[in-house]
Amino acid sequence: MPLPPDVHLIPSTCSGPQQPVNSYLLRTGARAVLIDPAADCTPDKLPAPPAAILITHLQQENVAGCSHFPGVAVYVPAGAEYLCAGEAAYRKLVTPWEPPWDWEARGNFQGHLAGARNERPPQQPLPVAGVLRDGDEIFGLQVLATPGHGKHALTFLARIEEKQIAFCGDLMCGDGRLWNWFDCDWDYGLQSGQRALLDSARRLRSLQPDVICATHGAVVVQACDSLSRLCERLQRVLEPFVAGAEPLPVNFAGEGSAGEESAARGWRELSPRLHQWKAGNCAALLSASGNALLIDDGLCYWEPLRERAAHHRMVMEQLKRALAITRIETVIITHYHGDHTENIPDLVALEGTQVLALDIVAEPVEHPERFNLAAPLPWYGMVCPHPMIQVQPWFSTCFSSLLSSELQTHGARHIPGSNADALHYSRGAKRSDAPALPARI
Numbered sequence: 001m002p003l004p005p006d007v008h009l010i011p012s013t014c015s016g017p018q019q020p021v022n023s024y025l026l027r028t029g030a031r032a033v034l035i036d037p038a039a040d041c042t043p044d045k046l047p048a049p050p051a052a053i054l055i056t057h058l059q060q061e062n063v064a065g066c067s068h069f070p071g072v073a074v075y076v077p078a079g080a081e082y083l084c085a086g087e088a089a090y091r092k093l094v095t096p097w098e099p100p101w102d103w104e105a106r107g108n109f110q111g112h113l114a115g116a117r118n119e120r121p122p123q124q125p126l127p128v129a130g131v132l133r134d135g136d137e138i139f140g141l142q143v144l145a146t147p148g149h150g151k152h153a154l155t156f157l158a159r160i161e162e163k164q165i166a167f168c169g170d171l172m173c174g175d176g177r178l179w180n181w182f183d184c185d186w187d188y189g190l191q192s193g194q195r196a197l198l199d200s201a202r203r204l205r206s207l208q209p210d211v212i213c214a215t216h217g218a219v220v221v222q223a224c225d226s227l228s229r230l231c232e233r234l235q236r237v238l239e240p241f242v243a244g245a246e247p248l249p250v251n252f253a254g255e256g257s258a259g260e261e262s263a264a265r266g267w268r269e270l271s272p273r274l275h276q277w278k279a280g281n282c283a284a285l286l287s288a289s290g291n292a293l294l295i296d297d298g299l300c301y302w303e304p305l306r307e308r309a310a311h312h313r314m315v316m317e318q319l320k321r322a323l324a325i326t327r328i329e330t331v332i333i334t335h336y337h338g339d340h341t342e343n344i345p346d347l348v349a350l351e352g353t354q355v356l357a358l359d360i361v362a363e364p365v366e367h368p369e370r371f372n373l374a375a376p377l378p379w380y381g382m383v384c385p386h387p388m389i390q391v392q393p394w395f396s397t398c399f400s401s402l403l404s405s406e407l408q409t410h411g412a413r414h415i416p417g418s419n420a421d422a423l424h425y426s427r428g429a430k431r432s433d434a435p436a437l438p439a440r441i
Helices: 064-068 081-085 087-091 192-206 223-238 305-323 344-351 359-366 405-409
Strands: 007-010 023-028 031-035 052-054 073-077 130-132 141-145 154-160 163-169 211-214 267-271 274-277 281-286 291-298 327-333 354-358 391-394 412-416 421-425
Touching: 081 087, 141 192, 192 223, 211 223, 274 305, 281 305, 291 305, 291 344, 305 344, 327 344, 327 359, 354 359, 359 391
Parallel strands: 031 052, 052 073, 073 130, 163 211, 291 327, 327 354, 354 391
Antiparallel strands: 007 023, 023 031, 141 154, 154 163, 267 274, 274 281, 281 291, 412 421
16 A cells, blocks of 8 residues: 555665665644654755654664754653763763672663663764653644664654554554564663563554554555564563573572582582572583582672672682592683673682683673673672783684583583574573674764
């Protein structure tokens, strides 16, 4: 079904990340409104001059064209005003995780996720005429809050020629799909953004739109069917467990988890030669020679750095004494998160331990300042680059030949991603929590 005569899609020819963007001009009576103007959306491409610009969600790619319309009133979602100050002001919002290290926040701070910038504000300040909230009406359009792809995202609903048309931003892209997953990441592992997206898709579906005009992808004419497919797919991804998976996670074990109490206090025995720290991210693999290999070294003891180091030394001394370990010879880093690597400098200082990681993980661990990543070592208070963190990289294609048969038995495998690799250690079906690496800063 073609769009009604009063709705005009202005396609973009921009290329690059997050491109191209769909812009829309909607005639409402004698006036016209422009929705999400792309960088190359210029007045000469429009069939009528806009009286106002409406923004579904505030990201650089879908507000870049506002600069071509000086003097035209711009309306943005309520709550996103701070992003309108521009890129330079936004970067100042990224702050360290301060003591007493409240874990309940899970890294969810204004403008960043555990130190990673997870918003894309306009390069220059964006003048704003007003903000829009759920339930508002503007130029005959109903405003619907649909958070998910952006915490403050909106959908604009218009009834034209007996058809309800939804300008939904990036709530959906094409037939039941998403433009990306990253912009739904609001927190560190709690899925609140993705669950908000699912709720928003269900809410929009309940209003039975006929056509969806999204910021990316083709116009969708079987809107409810496509929204149903999106809901079904999101629900499957967000289900807590899959068939046959271990019902309790390997890390942070509770009563009834696999394994037995280890001879080392605070550890549990998964097999005679494989022991795991209960309260954090560390496992010890013992060899017949008396040496040991650690898989990660993050005890998750959230106290000041000096107290963390003392606690780590005590735990490692107890582990070595209880299990007759001569030396902790090697530590393998599964991924760059600071709660998996925070104690490695102390381990290297104490034991002269060799540090190994996949090649694509090694540099973000040694030089986190070069990347825009969530929860790196500096987020946990570590000054980087750190002289004690020198990682011997493995090439991703050859790491499996280096693993001992004992580690292979317990489920070490390579997890490829679009931009990153992680070493996945599991017993049963525990999944790695390493996100894909975005582009460098």
